[in-house]
Amino acid sequence: xxxxxxxxxxxxxxxxxxxxxxxxxxxxxxxxxxxxxxxxxxxxxxxxxxxxxxxxxxxxxxxxxxxxxxxxxxxxxxxxxxxxxxxxxxxxxxxxxxxxxxxxxxxxxxxxxxxxxxxxxxxxxxxxxxxxxxxxxxxxxxxxxxxxxxxxxxxxxxxxxxxxxxxxxxxxxxxxxxxxxxxxxxxxxxxxx
Amino acid sequence: xxxxxxxxxxxxxxxxxxxxxxxxxxxxxxxxxxxxxxxxxxxxxxxxxxxxxxxxxxxxxxxxxxxxxxxxxxxxxxxxxxxxxxxxxxxxxxxxxxxxxxxxxxxxxxxxxxxxxxxxxxxxxxxxxxxxxxxxxxxxxxxxxxxxxxxxxxxxxxxxxxxxxxxxxxxxxxxxxxxxxxxxxxxxxxxxxxxxxxxxxxxxxxxxxxxxxxxxxxxxxxxxxxxxxxxxxxxxxxxxxxxxxxxxxxxxxxxxxxxxxxxxxxxxxxxxxxxxxxxxxxxxxxxxxxxxxxxxxxxxxxxxxxxxxxxxxxxxxxxxxxxxxxxxxxxxxxxxxxxxxxxxxxxxxxxxxxxxxxxxxxxxxxxxxxxxxxxxxxxxxxxxxxxxxxxxxxxxxxxxxxxxxxxxxxxxxxxxxxxxxxxxxxxxxxxxxxxxxxxxxxxxxxxxxxxxxxxxxxxxxxxxxxxxxxxxxxxxxxxxxxxxxxxxxxxxxxxxxxxxxxxxxxxxxxxxxxxxxxxxxxxxxxxxxxxxxxxxxxxxxxxxxxxxxxxxxxxxx
Numbered sequence: 001x002x003x004x005x006x007x008x009x010x011x012x013x014x015x016x017x018x019x020x021x022x023x024x025x026x027x028x029x030x031x032x033x034x035x036x037x038x039x040x041x042x043x044x045x046x047x048x049x050x051x052x053x054x055x056x057x058x059x060x061x062x063x064x065x066x067x068x069x070x071x072x073x074x075x076x077x078x079x080x081x082x083x084x085x086x087x088x089x090x091x092x093x094x095x096x097x098x099x100x101x102x103x104x105x106x107x108x109x110x111x112x113x114x115x116x117x118x119x120x121x122x123x124x125x126x127x128x129x130x131x132x133x134x135x136x137x138x139x140x141x142x143x144x145x146x147x148x149x150x151x152x153x154x155x156x157x158x159x160x161x162x163x164x165x166x167x168x169x170x171x172x173x174x175x176x177x178x179x180x181x182x183x184x185x186x187x188x189x190x191x192x193x
Numbered sequence: 194x195x196x197x198x199x200x201x202x203x204x205x206x207x208x209x210x211x212x213x214x215x216x217x218x219x220x221x222x223x224x225x226x227x228x229x230x231x232x233x234x235x236x237x238x239x240x241x242x243x244x245x246x247x248x249x250x251x252x253x254x255x256x257x258x259x260x261x262x263x264x265x266x267x268x269x270x271x272x273x274x275x276x277x278x279x280x281x282x283x284x285x286x287x288x289x290x291x292x293x294x295x296x297x298x299x300x301x302x303x304x305x306x307x308x309x310x311x312x313x314x315x316x317x318x319x320x321x322x323x324x325x326x327x328x329x330x331x332x333x334x335x336x337x338x339x340x341x342x343x344x345x346x347x348x349x350x351x352x353x354x355x356x357x358x359x360x361x362x363x364x365x366x367x368x369x370x371x372x373x374x375x376x377x378x379x380x381x382x383x384x385x386x387x388x389x390x391x392x393x394x395x396x397x398x399x400x401x402x403x404x405x406x407x408x409x410x411x412x413x414x415x416x417x418x419x420x421x422x423x424x425x426x427x428x429x430x431x432x433x434x435x436x437x438x439x440x441x442x443x444x445x446x447x448x449x450x451x452x453x454x455x456x457x458x459x460x461x462x463x464x465x466x467x468x469x470x471x472x473x474x475x476x477x478x479x480x481x482x483x484x485x486x487x488x489x490x491x492x493x494x495x496x497x498x499x500x501x502x503x504x505x506x507x508x509x510x511x512x513x514x515x516x517x518x519x520x521x522x523x524x525x526x527x528x529x530x531x532x533x534x535x536x537x538x539x540x541x542x543x544x545x546x547x548x549x550x551x552x553x554x555x556x557x558x559x560x561x562x563x564x565x566x567x568x569x570x571x572x573x574x575x576x577x578x579x580x581x582x583x584x585x586x587x588x589x590x591x592x593x594x595x596x597x598x599x600x601x602x603x604x605x606x607x608x609x610x611x612x613x614x615x616x617x618x619x620x621x622x623x624x625x626x627x628x629x630x631x632x633x634x635x636x637x638x639x640x641x642x643x644x645x646x647x648x649x650x651x652x653x654x655x656x657x658x659x660x661x662x663x664x665x666x667x668x669x670x671x672x673x674x675x676x677x678x679x680x681x682x683x684x685x686x687x688x689x690x691x692x693x694x695x696x697x698x699x700x701x702x703x704x705x706x707x708x709x710x711x712x713x714x715x716x717x718x719x720x721x722x723x724x725x726x727x728x729x730x731x732x733x734x735x736x737x738x739x740x741x742x743x744x745x746x747x748x749x750x
Contacts, residue, residue: 010564023222023389033222036388040247040332041674044599046566051388061467062388062460065540067552081561087554102567104607107560115558 001031001153002055004064006083009075010100011043017141017166018073019050024162025154026054036062045102047079073148075127075141076100077112084119092121094148094189096140098128123147123189130184139181146185156186220391225381228356228392229295229323230255232363237398239290239318240268242278244646245675246297247332248386249325253295254678265400271672273681274617274646275300279307279322286311286320286376287412289404291367298326298339303617303647305342311376312346313414313422317406319367320376325386328506328537332383332674334597334616336535338506343378343483347426349433350378350483351442352459356390358481362442364395369436373429382505384537385460434484442481445489450474453547454497456490456510461503464543485510494522501547502526505538565605573669573733574600576705578610580713580731581636581665584721592632596620596648598640599673611638618647624662625655633661634721641682642672649689655726656694663720664728666690669735677738690728699727706733 005022009015019035026033031054038048051064066085071092074080080095087093095116099109116124125147131140142163149159159182167175223231230252233241243253256262257269272278275296282294296304301324308322324339343350351366353359359381366377410418437443455477457465462479478493494500494514499522502511511526525531531546532538545551568575578600585593595601595611596619603610613623620643624635639648644666655662666686672678682689690700701720703713713731720727734742 011566012569027222027391032391034388034390035222036384037224038331039251039387039676041566041602044566044569044602044674045564047564059390060463060470061540062384062390062463063539065467065544065552067554069554078561079564081558084555084557085553089554091554102570103562103564105562107562111560115560 002057003053003071003153004069005052005054005152006064006069006072006086007050007052007074008072008079008083009048010079010102011038011046011048013048013075013100014141015048015050015075018075018145019052021142021145021159021162021166022052022054022152022154024165025158028158028161029154031056032059034059034062047082049083071148071151073144075144077109077116077124078107081112081115090121092123092148092151093119094123094144094151095125096127096144097124098126123192125185125188125192127185130188131181134177134180134184136177139178142178142181143185146182146187147189149182149186150189156182220393222389223356223360223392224251224387224389225353225356225359225385226251226325226387227255228360229363229379229381230259231392231394232360233291233293233321233367234259234262234265234267235394235397236319236364236367237291237400238262238267238293239400240270240282240285241293241295242270242272242281243295244272244275244278244300245672245678246275246300246325247675248327248383249295249297249300249323250675250678251386252293252323254676271678271681275304276307279304279311282320282322283307283311283314283412286316286318287406289318289406290401291319293321293323293363295323296325297333298324298337299334299616300324301339301342308342309346310414312348312426313419314412315374315422315425316370316376317374317404317411318401319370321363321366321370321379322376323379323381326380326382326506328382334614336506338509339378339380340483340506340509343380344509346376346378347430348376348378349436350380352380352481352483353385354460354462354479354481356385356388356392358442359385360392361395362481365440365442369433373432373436375426375429375433380459382460382537384505430484434486437482437484438486438488440482443486443489444479444481445492446473446477446479448474448476451476451497452499454478454493454500456480456493456500456502456514458502458504458510460505461538461543464538464540465503465547467540468544468547468549480510485513490514497522499523499525501531503532503538503543503546566602567605568599568602568608569736571736572599573705573731573735574603574667575608576707576710576733577665577667577731578603578608579707580705580710580717581638582608582610584714584717585636588721592627592634593636593638594620594624594627595637596639596643597674598643598667600638600640600667616647617643618651621648621651621662621664622654624664625651625658625660628660628662629658633724634663635661636663636665638665638667640673641666641668641670641686642680644686645680645682645689649693652690652695652726652728653693659725661724662726664726666728666730668730668732669738671735671738673735673737677735677741686730695726695728699723699725700730701727702730702732704733705731
């Protein structure tokens with residue numbers, strides 16, 4: 001088993017919560033893992049990316065080679081497109097449909113979404129909307145993780161354990177909220193992909 | 194302890210209690226930075242000294258927040274700058290304890306005086322200098338390669354290729370630092386510093402007890418003593434080269450196809466293995482410890498037709514091997530265009546260099562716009578710059594000298610408020626030089642933490658020469674860009690400026706908020722009209738630390 005995942009977003013959107021959850025799940029499965037992150041200047045509202053690699057064999061490079069990623073998980077639609085050179089031919093593009101506009105020249109959202117839809121394996125999900133209905137927009141990242149989960153070769157039960165562990169200190173309410181977010185994202189993905 | 198055992202995760206060592214055994218067997222998911230931090234704690238560290246700088250910050254942060262370190266009474270100190278940090282570490286080494294000093298590559302320029310001389314004094318307690326380089330300049334002004342500094346100082350340099358190796362090298366580094374009584378360098382790059390992987394721990398060591406050097410003049414660098422110390426350092430060169438031959442951190446991997454011989458320094462090893470996996474056909478010399486053993490180099494050179502050198506940084510080994518005249522076998526790397534001269538390595542660059550097939554996905558669609566980093570919404574710097582920009586409309590352009598920090602982002606649109614950013618503290622001194630050239634008034638914009646790092650002496654220059662320089666010290670109570678470490682300037686700025694000799698009537702504090710915009714511009718105009726050094730302190734807490742503080746407060750209620 002080997003999955004190379006690009007996680008994308010804008011500094012401050014908390015993409016690392018997705019990486020941490022998958023990382024925790026990989027540990028549960030005793031897989032090897034390497035995860036590179038962006039710290040420093042780019043965190044100030046710039047584009048940020050994490051290379052997450054999990055495998056049952058030794059992983060060498062911290063960086064995924066171009067054209068070899070199995071999946072792009074993005075919390076922002078324009079950011080999902082920035083990493084297309086990383087994605088393999090049959091890879092999956094899974095992205096939030098809600099734009100994060102902190103630049104003056106953000107393109108027409110419709111044009112961005114059209115580009116996403118051109119991609120044969122894509123999931124375009126209104127994660128913010130689903131999270132808001134659940135009662136906390138903060139769980140949007142876990143909704144997106146849920147949408148990516150059918151293509152990740154990590155059993156749902158393992159992701160559930162990971163979420164339980166990660167949010168343990170925040171109480172049962174937060175755990176339940178995130179488990180619901182995971183389930184709704186997954187459900188959407190299975191229905192719409 | 195034999196050298197080789199450092200290479201294994203000696204999880205069973207001295208561990209009897211099954212609960213502890215479990216803890217040792219569990220691998221921890223750590224950043225390269227954190228692996229170094231934990232390695233140091235486990236190896237008996239007594240104190241870490243640092244000034245925050247990407248990508249090195251997380252080392253000291255980890256030790257600062259580590260429960261184990263706290264229980265052991267390990268000192269984790271943010272210092273005024275890298276030089277004071279370096280010197281504090283030399284002091285702790287003098288007193289016989291294990292100590293580490295951490296910085297980003299350009300921080301070593303600041304610490305260079307102490308650093309270079311520490312190789313002449315030698316160490317007493319283990320002394321490790323950790324330097325995190327930033328090839329590709331993800332968050333820096335240049336991509337200088339700290340290994341050149343290590344070579345300059347003539348000390349052992351370690352270049353880990355993985356988080357585990359980084360952890361192990363700290364243990365080994367402390368041991369040989371004490372064995373040879375010399376400082377050692379651990380050099381990492383951004384990719385390893387900020388990448389997570391599983392790390393297994395070794396048995397914990399006790400801290401050293403206070404023990405002064407046997408020769409109480411060891412650290413007195415009077416010429417007569419320094420000459421003696423320097424000769425000792427020169428004599429040690431063969432010793433540390435032999436150490437690099439046997440420590441196990443340099444490995445010779447045999448290969449059947451001798452058409453190419455590969456040299457892989459540090460994490461370059463990962464990119465080569467990524468391409469070949471278990472099927473590397475060529476002999477490869479993996480370098481993790483300098484000085485590079487001549488014997489190993491000789492073997493590769495004699496055995497192979499051509500040599501390919503991969504280094505994540507400047508071509509240090511490549512240049513050495515090639516020499517000025519380049520009369521031997523073909524040597525390929527960054528110098529002959531086989532690899533780009535700049536930028537960090539990656540699996541694709543390495544593949545192309547070795548004649549393997551390149552891979553790439555689809556191009557980035559045209560609709561994708563650039564998203565450069567920017568000041569946060571609500572950032573006090575924005576309001577300060579808006580006021581300054583408006584006042585400066587009455588003057589010719591190009592007179593704002595700035596510095597290193599979040600506020601450097603004002604060089605970009607929409608603010609486009611500053612004209613320079615060179616090094617820590619250069620805003621004030623460059624403004625001073627430009628004022629001497631006739632550019633008056635000259636404006637300097639510097640952050641509170643950067644001011645106490647390297648700005649105070651420049652302000653003294655301005656005062657001594659009554660220079661027409663207006664120094665804006667943007668006081669947000671923190672070291673913002675690196676994630677909000679404490680600022681040494683907190684609560685001291687007016688006293689420092691007055692102490693340096695700025696007329697208190699020309700030390701003006703304003704609160705950068707849009708509701709104060711008119712009033713703030715009035716104060717700035719008044720100071721611009723004054724022919725002499727002034728300090729204007731726009732003071733408002735960083736929006737990120739404010740947010741964090743409020744959330745903590747809310748949580749505790």
